[in-house]
Amino acid sequence: MNELNWLVGCxxxxxxxxxxxxxxxxxAMFQQGTESMPGYDNNEPRTQQKQLxxxxxxxxxxxxxxxxxxxxxxxxxxxxxxTEHIDRNAVVLAMAFVICRVFYLFFYWLNWDKLRSSVWxxxxxxxxxxxxxxxx
Numbered sequence: 001m002n003e004l005n006w007l008v009g010c011x012x013x014x015x016x017x018x019x020x021x022x023x024x025x026x027x028a029m030f031q032q033g034t035e036s037m038p039g040y041d042n043n044e045p046r047t048q049q050k051q052l053x054x055x056x057x058x059x060x061x062x063x064x065x066x067x068x069x070x071x072x073x074x075x076x077x078x079x080x081x082x083t084e085h086i087d088r089n090a091v092v093l094a095m096a097f098v099i100c101r102v103f104y105l106f107f108y109w110l111n112w113d114k115l116r117s118s119v120w121x122x123x124x125x126x127x128x129x130x131x132x133x134x135x136x
Contacts, residue, residue, distance in 0.1 A: 003088060006094070007080065010095055010097070011094075014070055014101060015070060017069075017070070018063060018070060020105070021062050021066045021105055022063055028055055028060075029041070029045065029048055029049065029056065032051075032056050055109070065108075066101070072124075072127045073094075076128075080130055096122070096123075097127055100126065101119075104119045
């Protein structure tokens with residue numbers, strides 16, 4: 001598999017992460033429910049999400065942060081491709097970002113804040129390194 005395919009594969013993986021993060025969020029919503037609606041409120045899920053506490057609130061934050069990270073990663077991959085900086089280093093940075101994002105989700109769900117912040121920082125370093133490499 002060539003470097004472009006690896007970058008595209010990483011991009012697809014990062015696009016799927018917000019939906020992976022939705023699974024425990026939906027479970028938490030089902031478990032917590034609301035006073036007026038036990039279980040998952042499919043009529044007003046965003047209202048229900050605002051009422052989540054503890055694990056459910058962390059699941060929501062991880063889900064939303066996955067979309068925020070996706071925006072930066074898409075920009076980094078598109079810059080890398082459009083400026084023809086597709087090489088092994090770009091692939092390593094992209095793969096490291098994907099790995100960091102997976103660990104980020106688990107650390108958020110488990111409420112391991114220091115590890116979560118550490119892998120978030122490493123992931124952001126990977127994304128911005130990908131971007132800055134495109135300036136040369």
